[in-house]
Amino acid sequence: MKYKIAYLDENNGWINTFYQTFKTEFDILRIKVDNNSSIGELVEQLMASNLDAIVTDYLLEEEGDVSFNGNKIVEAIKQIKPHFPLIMLTSYQKQAISFTDDVHIIYSKDILDGENEDELEIFKTKIKSNISNYYKKIEDTNDRIENLVERRNTHGLEIPEEEELTKLYILFDELNPEGKDMPANLIHRDSISKLNEFVTETKEILEELKKLNKKK
Structure with missing residues (x-):
């Protein structure tokens, strides 16, 4: 294909x-x-x-x-x-x-x-590689979120893991703005709404921090 x-x-x-x-x-x-x-x-x-x-x-x-x-x-x-x-x-x-x-x-x-046929072939390979890397990033992010959510539900997370999960939520939202292929743990409507609210609030906090840093 x-x-x-x-x-x-x-x-x-x-x-x-x-x-x-x-x-x-x-x-x-x-x-x-x-x-x-x-x-x-x-x-x-x-x-x-x-x-x-x-x-x-x-x-x-x-x-x-x-x-x-x-x-x-x-x-x-x-x-x-x-x-x-x-x-x-x-x-x-x-x-x-x-x-x-x-x-x-x-x-x-x-x-x-x-x-320059060699240069053209390299360019075609770069396009394909960019695409495959993009989908790999989505897959890896999805898998890691599922892993951390499962771990949080069973054993709880350490602070660094909670921070990682926060960043992954934001990344996943950027990778999948349409909300397609959400992790299985997050497919319920309530979970998706909470995730969207969480991402929005986190982005707002980050924007405020950026503004504060610019004033320094």
Whole structure:
């Protein structure tokens, strides 16, 4: 079964090039960004498409029809799924780096020209590895939460373990904002509500601590 990835660009030529380059290894959702596109609508479409990764062009404004660049799409996705596999391709790496927090997701668009097959194969492997690592992180977090919850219910937890469980709850909420595949111990509606309340309260506390640290 192939991984499903989206590619966003304002140029039909680049969209076709990307599709032809990666269609053997991946199922490709091709999205043309134009003057009718909005970040909100694009994110909604992406989130509803059961994707394993998202690749976007950086300079979507290049042809003058779009009022935002790919980094804004990346930021919007990260607000919802901070750990989701994202890649940004560009012919303007210096500019992209200046406007992107995570510079490690930026790759040269020259990789699509087909002149360096070894580099292209490495890039494809990186995409697959990013996706598999993402799902492994979800699985490992899920397993560890189940382990700690079971231990807490039977023997109780030490303070460091309670702290670890708190961090894992927050991480799991970031990895699974839709609440899918919750640990078996937490699938009851009351448990999920309590978990959501707990995560929200913990995030609020962390934000307050950040504000206090900035004032120092």
